[in-house]
Amino acid sequence: xxxxxxxxxxxxxxxxxxxxxxxxxxxxxxxxxxxxxxxxxxxxxxxxxxxxxxxxxxxxxxxxxxxxxxxxxxxxxxxxxxxxxxxxxxxxxxxxxxxxxxxxxxxxxxxxxxxxxxxxxxxxxxxxxxxxxxxxxxxxxxxxxxxxxxxxxxxxxxxxxxxxxxxxxxxxxxxxxxxxxxxxxxxxxxxxxxxxxxxxxxxxxxxxxxxxxxxxxxxxxxxxxxxxxxxxxxxxxxxxxxxxxxxxxxxxxxxxxxxxxxxxxxxxxxxxxxxxxxxxxxxxxxxxxxxxxxxxxxxxxxxxxxxxxxxxxxxxxxxxxxxxxxxxxxxxxxxxxxxxxxxxxxxxxxxxxxxxxxxxxxxxxxxxxxxxxxxxxxxxxxxxxxxxxxxxxxxxxxxxxxxxxxxxxxxxxxxxxxxxxxxxxxxxxxxxxxxxxxxxxx
Amino acid sequence: xxxxxxxxxxxxxxxxxxxxxxxxxxxxxxxxxxxxxxxxxxxxxxxxxxxxxxxxxxxxxxxxxxxxxxxxxxxxxxxxxxxxxxxxxxxxxxxxxxxxxxxxxxxxxxxxxxxxxxxxxxxxxxxxxxxxxxxxxxxxxxxxxxxxxxxxxxxxxxxxxxxxxxxxxxxxxxxxxxxxxxxxxxxxxxxxxxxxxxxxxxxxxxxxxxxxxxxxxxxxxxxxxxxxxxxxxxxxxxxxxxxxxxxxxxxxxxxxxxxxxxxxxxxxxxxxxxxxxxxxxxxxx
Amino acid sequence: xxxxxxxxxxxxxxxxxxxxxxxxxxxxxxxxxxxxxxxxxxxxxxxxxxxxxxxxxxxxxxxxxxxxxxxxxxxxxxxxxxxxxxxxxxxxxxxxxxxxxxxxxxxxxxxxxxxxxxxxxxxxxxxxxxxxxxxxxxxxxxxxxxxxxxxxxxxxxxxxxxxxxxxxxxxxxxxxxxxxxxxxxxxxxxxxxxxxxxxxxxxxxxxxxxxxxxxxxxxxxxxxxxxxxxxxxxxxxxxxxxxxxxxxxxxxxxxxxxxxxxxxxxxxx
Numbered sequence: 001x002x003x004x005x006x007x008x009x010x011x012x013x014x015x016x017x018x019x020x021x022x023x024x025x026x027x028x029x030x031x032x033x034x035x036x037x038x039x040x041x042x043x044x045x046x047x048x049x050x051x052x053x054x055x056x057x058x059x060x061x062x063x064x065x066x067x068x069x070x071x072x073x074x075x076x077x078x079x080x081x082x083x084x085x086x087x088x089x090x091x092x093x094x095x096x097x098x099x100x101x102x103x104x105x106x107x108x109x110x111x112x113x114x115x116x117x118x119x120x121x122x123x124x125x126x127x128x129x130x131x132x133x134x135x136x137x138x139x140x141x142x143x144x145x146x147x148x149x150x151x152x153x154x155x156x157x158x159x160x161x162x163x164x165x166x167x168x169x170x171x172x173x174x175x176x177x178x179x180x181x182x183x184x185x186x187x188x189x190x191x192x193x194x195x196x197x198x199x200x201x202x203x204x205x206x207x208x209x210x211x212x213x214x215x216x217x218x219x220x221x222x223x224x225x226x227x228x229x230x231x232x233x234x235x236x237x238x239x240x241x242x243x244x245x246x247x248x249x250x251x252x253x254x255x256x257x258x259x260x261x262x263x264x265x266x267x268x269x270x271x272x273x274x275x276x277x278x279x280x281x282x283x284x285x286x287x288x289x290x291x292x293x294x295x296x297x298x299x300x301x302x303x304x305x306x307x308x309x310x311x312x313x314x315x316x317x318x319x320x321x322x323x324x325x326x327x328x329x330x331x332x333x334x335x336x337x338x339x340x341x342x343x344x345x346x347x348x349x350x351x352x353x354x355x356x357x358x359x360x361x362x363x364x365x366x367x368x369x370x371x372x373x374x375x376x377x378x379x380x381x382x383x384x385x386x387x388x389x390x391x392x393x394x395x396x397x398x399x400x401x402x403x404x405x406x407x408x409x410x411x412x413x414x415x416x417x418x419x420x421x422x423x424x425x426x427x428x429x430x431x432x433x434x435x436x437x438x439x440x441x442x
Numbered sequence: 443x444x445x446x447x448x449x450x451x452x453x454x455x456x457x458x459x460x461x462x463x464x465x466x467x468x469x470x471x472x473x474x475x476x477x478x479x480x481x482x483x484x485x486x487x488x489x490x491x492x493x494x495x496x497x498x499x500x501x502x503x504x505x506x507x508x509x510x511x512x513x514x515x516x517x518x519x520x521x522x523x524x525x526x527x528x529x530x531x532x533x534x535x536x537x538x539x540x541x542x543x544x545x546x547x548x549x550x551x552x553x554x555x556x557x558x559x560x561x562x563x564x565x566x567x568x569x570x571x572x573x574x575x576x577x578x579x580x581x582x583x584x585x586x587x588x589x590x591x592x593x594x595x596x597x598x599x600x601x602x603x604x605x606x607x608x609x610x611x612x613x614x615x616x617x618x619x620x621x622x623x624x625x626x627x628x629x630x631x632x633x634x635x636x637x638x639x640x641x642x643x644x645x646x647x648x649x650x651x652x653x654x655x656x657x658x659x660x661x662x663x664x665x666x667x668x669x670x671x672x673x674x675x676x677x678x679x680x681x682x683x684x685x686x687x688x689x690x691x692x693x694x695x696x697x698x699x700x701x702x703x704x705x706x707x708x709x710x711x712x713x714x715x716x717x718x719x720x721x722x723x724x725x726x727x
Numbered sequence: 728x729x730x731x732x733x734x735x736x737x738x739x740x741x742x743x744x745x746x747x748x749x750x751x752x753x754x755x756x757x758x759x760x761x762x763x764x765x766x767x768x769x770x771x772x773x774x775x776x777x778x779x780x781x782x783x784x785x786x787x788x789x790x791x792x793x794x795x796x797x798x799x800x801x802x803x804x805x806x807x808x809x810x811x812x813x814x815x816x817x818x819x820x821x822x823x824x825x826x827x828x829x830x831x832x833x834x835x836x837x838x839x840x841x842x843x844x845x846x847x848x849x850x851x852x853x854x855x856x857x858x859x860x861x862x863x864x865x866x867x868x869x870x871x872x873x874x875x876x877x878x879x880x881x882x883x884x885x886x887x888x889x890x891x892x893x894x895x896x897x898x899x900x901x902x903x904x905x906x907x908x909x910x911x912x913x914x915x916x917x918x919x920x921x922x923x924x925x926x927x928x929x930x931x932x933x934x935x936x937x938x939x940x941x942x943x944x945x946x947x948x949x950x951x952x953x954x955x956x957x958x959x960x961x962x963x964x965x966x967x968x969x970x971x972x973x974x975x976x977x978x979x980x981x982x983x984x985x986x987x988x989x990x991x992x993x994x995x996x
Contacts, residue, residue: 448820450814450818450896450897451814451818451819451820451823452820454810454811454813454814454818454897454898455810455811455814455815455826457807457810457811457866457867458807458811458826458830458867458872459826461866461867462829462833462867464848465841465845465848465863465864465867466833466836466841468844468848469840469841469844469845469848470836470840470841470844472844472847473840473841473843473844476843476844476847483847483850529740532737537734537737538734542741543737543740543741544986545982545986546741546742546744546745547740547741547744548982548985548986549744549745549748549975549978550744550748551989552922552974552975552978552985552989553748553971553974553975554925554926554928554944554970554971554974555926555928556926556928556944556947556948556951556967556970557748557751557947557967557968557970557971558747560751560947560951560963560964560967561747561748561750561751561964561967562747564754564960564964565747565750572750572766575766604743604744608744609989612986612989612990613990616990661837664837664839665838667928667929668928668929668948671948671952672948672951672952675952685839686839686929689839689842689843690929690932690933693842693843693846693933694932694933699843699847702843703843703844706839706840706841706842706843707840709837709839709840710836710837710839710840713837713839714835714837717835
């Protein structure tokens, strides 16, 4: 009997060998995550944007030179669908870094409530530091519902209107349109001049993405809403706060643009860059567009930046959305005080200047446009000065969870009402608010 | 010796048993449990009673996704059968280069749906897409293939038909070849013409194949995901939101694991019911 | 005369199925600004789209990933499928019918119900962003088992008896006796498994977030949908062309087997 059993298992041998080699191959190929921790004290993840990687390398090297015993090691967040997904996967898999600098402000509340972030206001010198860096409106913006602060504001990219200077001149305007009426008139004129004999419009004055993806609202509804309302919140006290005349005006404005065919419903973005090819005269975008435009613009192409358009009766400064990315410390960090010391270094004045120089992204600190320390940079980069001036009047997101779903709900109503004109703006905004309230009840 | 003989089958089958318990039985059971909870993966699970079910029955997006699937099937299945059967009948005759034609029709079947979708997204372009350029050249108006809510799902159905028709041509060919030629000869002797031969002999004999095509197309329609994901993201106006896309969105955009599992469970039961009904209807024939 | 017309129409029909792929190939080799006007003949040839695409995404790595995963899965399905199929076809044991019904049940179970819980399993096992999650859930294939069972049933008992007399154990019987006699089944199941693994996209989208582990269709999908392509069309078409290439090449050489394999899924019903 023994011999028979051996014979049975002999046949298995080959298979076992193959399986073993496959297992070994797997373990070798799958990335080893723990090796970092053995050589350095803390792990810092930066975004995987090329310039930001350069900046991170610079700051980490400088720190390590000065702090031999308390080294930091950095790596760019692994490439993937989006860095938000990667971070979520890391949180779920408990493989988070100690410090992460690319956290979208809107995600922080979800993570804070899940208990994975360190409350920064419990760290030494935090309060003084943040009051020196930011004004009270910003501090309020990043304070969580439990009164603690789980993020330190780092950098922003305000949304403004990029416009084609040549086309503005051709239309006989002295400057880019500032109000809804001016925008309408410019759109009408431009469209009429660019319609062929069959009635097909070849060029448009502006373009907003018609796809309903929730984050597209950062480039249309949300900055326009902030501009119209002077920076009003979307969510307050766990209820929708946007069921007001400003949101309705924004919806109306955009709905009319589509109704009158001043904006196209075609997904222009699946074709080539339509702003640089002068197919559209303007769009709502951020400072990153500068590098892109300089790289790809055709000869003689001139562009500038202007504020988001506002309702005709608007008074006061024009706000906008700034897509803030902030720095957080995960609870898995073995030494939060040390992490905080590094962060303080990374965002001090000298390094903020380096941030500007390396990445052309604005540090979120008060008086950026007036501080003489940064003057030389803005002299060399006048277009960035527009954004710096705008940075006095920017908002991020409200400190509440589920913001992705909130923007998705708004996007659904946006598509139905604004793009397809099937619902009056007031009703759409009201329905969106209702849905959002249901969301927060759960 | 007796012990070995008894053990061996179980040893051979054991990998499957383990697999079944871990990847089938457990998920099904866990899925049901999940439907009574709410969970966003990073926080602990919270008991939620039947709230997920209540939400499902008020969910206009889920309802829309089911309607969309129906629209897809209603267009895709008949179109598929007609085109595939027609081409199969044509190829079934003795023609030269039938191998080449068969291979051409079959090519889209094996190519990834991702490739097909990317190509067709361009063909369907409103201004520069080939189809609209042809229509304009013929003096007809342009069609908003992917931007008109009425056209978007039909456009996907057409593309899906194009992609899969090769497979069904092959299946129909196999079915057609099971028809004994002397049936046709006997019918000709009685004076039947082409149409009569087709409807009275061919069709009834390939009924099983037609049935299979219907079932396979239905399952395919219920699994629709990557085409709307790439082409339209579920728009415009959620007209191409498929159920799987919505389940994916709830589970992996918003991380509503409990609700997503509820949708999945409900949808799976729906699919099983539909297939059983289809089977019953066909068996009646 | 009628015949010529007939062949012309048939050729047009065939072209309708080939043209989109040819367009994609030609467009990916054209300069970006001419793609919009392209019908068939390119005005100039340019490899820029390919160069740019190679810079932006690790397409070669994803090709490796897809091949690695597909090979592992195919191997697993063939090995395990024949083991279980053999047991069901040729061995008598208690519970045989029960297992058979379980397999049929698994085959009819829609994936929509197991999707979320299987993802959670991957999270709990720590397999997210590893090859394990891509391969292990696919190692067993009910259809494959059924097909093996069907095929093994048709093989004559004598070759098995002869092997037993020689003292072969069951595993040796499967791999040294039955496999060489089951080439059609191996080819069919192998092709079907490889193809469906190659084209699988939803599951990788769920369990893999790290770009270096993504499979090829997944990488191309995200490239087409995301912003990395910077709104340039040519690079997306270049990526799509590369994605189609391996399967199309295999198809050109092994056409017969592809068609036969897929046809037999229907016959089995």
